[in-house]
Amino acid sequence: MKFVDEFRDADLGRAGAGEILSLVEPGRHYKVMEVCGGHTHSIYKYGVDDLLPSNVELVHGPGCPVCVIPMGRVDDGIALAHTEGVIFTCFGDMMRVPGAQGTLLEAKAAGADVRMVYSPLDALRIAKENPDREVVFYAIGFETTAPSTALTLKRARAEGVANFSCMSNHVTIVPPLRALLESPDLRLDGFIGPGHVSTIVGARPFEFIPADYGKPVVISGFEPLDILQSVAMVLRQLAEGRCAVENQYTRVVPYDGNLRALEVMAEVFELRPHFEWRGLGFISHSGLRLSEAYADLDAERRFSVPGVRVADPKACQCGEVLKGVIKPWECKVFGTACTPERPIGTCMVSSEGACAAYYNYGRFARDREVV
Amino acid sequence: MSDPPPEACAADHCITCNDDGVPMTVLRLDAGAGLAECTDAEGGRSAVETALVDPVCEGDRILVHAGVAIASLPAEVGA
Numbered sequence: 303m304k305f306v307d308e309f310r311d312a313d314l315g316r317a318g319a320g321e322i323l324s325l326v327e328p329g330r331h332y333k334v335m336e337v338c339g340g341h342t343h344s345i346y347k348y349g350v351d352d353l354l355p356s357n358v359e360l361v362h363g364p365g366c367p368v369c370v371i372p373m374g375r376v377d378d379g380i381a382l383a384h385t386e387g388v389i390f391t392c393f394g395d396m397m398r399v400p401g402a403q404g405t406l407l408e409a410k411a412a413g414a415d416v417r418m419v420y421s422p423l424d425a426l427r428i429a430k431e432n433p434d435r436e437v438v439f440y441a442i443g444f445e446t447t448a449p450s451t452a453l454t455l456k457r458a459r460a461e462g463v464a465n466f467s468c469m470s471n472h473v474t475i476v477p478p479l480r481a482l483l484e485s486p487d488l489r490l491d492g493f494i495g496p497g498h499v500s501t502i503v504g505a506r507p508f509e510f511i512p513a514d515y516g517k518p519v520v521i522s523g524f525e526p527l528d529i530l531q532s533v534a535m536v537l538r539q540l541a542e543g544r545c546a547v548e549n550q551y552t553r554v555v556p557y558d559g560n561l562r563a564l565e566v567m568a569e570v571f572e573l574r575p576h577f578e579w580r581g582l583g584f585i586s587h588s589g590l591r592l593s594e595a596y597a598d599l600d601a602e603r604r605f606s607v608p609g610v611r612v613a614d615p616k617a618c619q620c621g622e623v624l625k626g627v628i629k630p631w632e633c634k635v636f637g638t639a640c641t642p643e644r645p646i647g648t649c650m651v652s653s654e655g656a657c658a659a660y661y662n663y664g665r666f667a668r669d670r671e672v673v
Numbered sequence: 674m675s676d677p678p679p680e681a682c683a684a685d686h687c688i689t690c691n692d693d694g695v696p697m698t699v700l701r702l703d704a705g706a707g708l709a710e711c712t713d714a715e716g717g718r719s720a721v722e723t724a725l726v727d728p729v730c731e732g733d734r735i736l737v738h739a740g741v742a743i744a745s746l747p748a749e750v751g752a
Contacts, residue, residue, distance in 0.1 A: 340693060421740025423722060443739070446694075450739035453722055457707075498694045501736065501744045554694070554736060554744050563725045563743065 309525030310348070318530035319353035325537040332358045333489060334536055335626055337479065338496035339366030339654025340524050346663040348526040354533065361488075361626030362656035364478045364582060365496050367443040368395045369624060369648040369655045372578045373612040375471055376401030379440050381608050382469060382601060383414040389432060390416045391425035392440035395652045400645060402612040406440075422454035422468075429458070429466035438601045439468045446498040448472040448590060449563040452570035455592070455599050467601040470591050472571065475499050476507050477588035478579060483515050487627055492536040494529065495521035497551045502567075504559025505547050512545035523551040570596050580648050581614060581621025620647035623656050630657040637661060694736040696746055697721065699729050711737065 308314075326332065336342055342362045345351055351360055364370055380403045383390035390406070397406040397418060410416035415435075419425045422439050429437035441451045451468060458466045475496060482488060495508055500521045508519045518539035522532035532550045539545055549555055570593060577589025592600040601607070614621065618640065619633040630636050630649065640646040642658050649655035653662065697711035700718070708720045709729060722741045723729050735742040 420719075423720075423740045446743065447739050449725060449743065450722070450741040453724055453741060457722075498736075498738060498743070501694070553747060556744075560725055560743060566725075 309523070309527045311527065314527055315353060315530060318527060318534060321534050322353075322358065322530065322537060323355055325534060325541050326355050326358060327541075328357075330357060332491045332537065332540070333361050333626075334358065334492050334494060334533060335361040335363045335482075335490050336494040336522075336529070337363040337365045337475065338494075338499065339369065339652065339656075340496075340498065341494055341522060341529060342366070342656050342659050343654050344524050344526060344529060346659040349663075350526050350529050353530065358533065358537070360494075360533075361490065362623070362630075362659075363493075363626060364482070364579065364624045365444065365475065365499070366649070366652055366654040366656075367447065367473070368399055368652040369620065370473060370478075370579045370582070371396070371399055371442060371471055371648060372580045373401045373614065374578065374610055376406070377403045377612060378602075378607045378609060379406060379469065380404065380409045380414075382438055382440075382605055383409045383416050384412075385436075385605055387436050388415065388605075389428060389435050389437045390414060390440065391419045391428060391437060392416070393420075393442065394418045396440060396442055398645065398651050399648055400651075422451045423457070426454050426458055426463060426466055429463050430461075433465060435465060436604075437466050438605070439466070440471065441468050442471045444473055444475050444496070444499050445502040445563075445567070448567050448571065449502060449560070452566045455570050455596055456566065458599060459596070467599050467604050468592065469601040469607070470571065470589075472590040473577060473579070474573075474588055474590065475503070476510070477585045478582060479508075479511065481582060481585050482625060483511070483517075485625060488625055490517065490626075491540060492518040492545075493520070494532050494536065495519045495547070497521060497523050497528075497555060500549075500551070500555045500559065502560050502563045505549050505555065505557045506559070508547050512547060516545050518545045519547045521547070521549045521551050521555055523554065569593070578611065579624075581619075581624045615646055618647035620649045620657075623647075623649050630660040633657070694738045694743065697735055697737045697742075699723075699731050699733045699735065701731060702729070709742075711735065711742075713737075 425439035520532040520535040571590040572593040574589040622628040649657040701710040734746040736744040
């Protein structure tokens with residue numbers, strides 16, 4: 303494929319780093335939050351932060367779909383998985399997320415029929431292949447993934463697949479950003495906006511950040527040069543004393559998003575009054591449940607779901623990590639009791655999680671020495 | 674529906690959970706089912722729902738997430 307190597311070109315990367323250096327004021331400390339876990343993963347995979355001046359700090363935001371699922375919702379999934387006659391389907395990373403009752407992988411080992419799927423359509427296929435079983439799809443993800451779930455539910459309805467249902471844990475990106483901006487313990491100078499979420503919602507939903515909070519936002523692609531350029535665009539806005547939503551990822555993201563995806567989401571989902579986020583607590587209108595029109599496909603209505611709230615483990619500081627208040631290595635259990643093999647917190651589960659990104663790409667040893 | 678590519682949910686990286694978008698090329702359309710057989714850069718194949726980017730033609734480039742095309746891509750441009 304053309305234009306992949308070009309987005310990873312070392313000379314262009316060094317030139318981008320030089321541009322960033324020219325834009326910063328000595329003595330000023332900049333905190334820029336990358337909202338999306340995909341960016342966090344790229345930053346550490348490619349060492350993008352090593353190219354930044356020491357006074358430009360990247361703060362890792364709450365945009366990892368797995369990391370924000372609270373323990374109670376995991377336990378609800380495990381209870382559903384153990385329900386007689388149920389085939390429980392979910393994405394791979396979700397199977398390793400710990401709840402108070404263990405993980406879905408452990409539930410599978412204990413006899414529950416838990417199957418990993420790559421897409422909701424795969425879960426629907428399993429339902430069609432097993433008409434005598436109830437197939438539940440445990441849906442997670444931001445607006446990038448929600449349209450896929452919505453289309454699958456429409457397809458299930460159209461094809462009359464009566465043994466298929468969905469437990470929605472879909473979340474939306476704007477409410478947690480507003481919550482972070484209202485947080486008194488976090489001072490941010492700007493945002494690297496989520497690329498693939500914006501493919502669906504567009505850039506417009508982020509306009510409240512410059513309008514209400516006076517901070518720049520740059521929607522970014524995921525290659526290392528995309529991220530460097532986006533950091534430079536944020537710093538340029540700050541240097542010029544302005545703030546706006548800018549779109550670095552124009553090759554994929556239309557400013558208005560994907561209107562068809564937004565329509566199908568509006569048909570199939572409705573906003574929950576509130577939804578609990580791991581480490582962030584309850585946030586109003588931040589979660590999606592199935593609309594009344596699709597109530598018959600809602601696993602939470604079809605089955606008995608405990609719905610018990612479980613407090614986060616005391617030792618785990620995922621909340622502070624998700625808010626960017628502490629760095630992963632500053633957590634008491636990072637790299638000791640909590641590792642990718644045996645995660646305590648969700649940030650260590652998914653490679654998008656800030657803790658796993660630090661751990662997997664060598665930040666563990668280096669940063670421990672710095673500390 | 675074809676099986677997911679083997680790297681889709683490897684131990685250290687789940688491309689669906691991670692909000693990844695995979696650039697793919699449309700090989701063949703199944704208009705009746707609303708699906709398209711697509712291939713990625715490594716030659717992996719999968720059936721992709723195209724309702725959000727229709728109309729698509731054979732040879733078109735699309736960005737795929739969780740089995741659904743979420744955006745059209747300019748020819749030969751990475752994502």
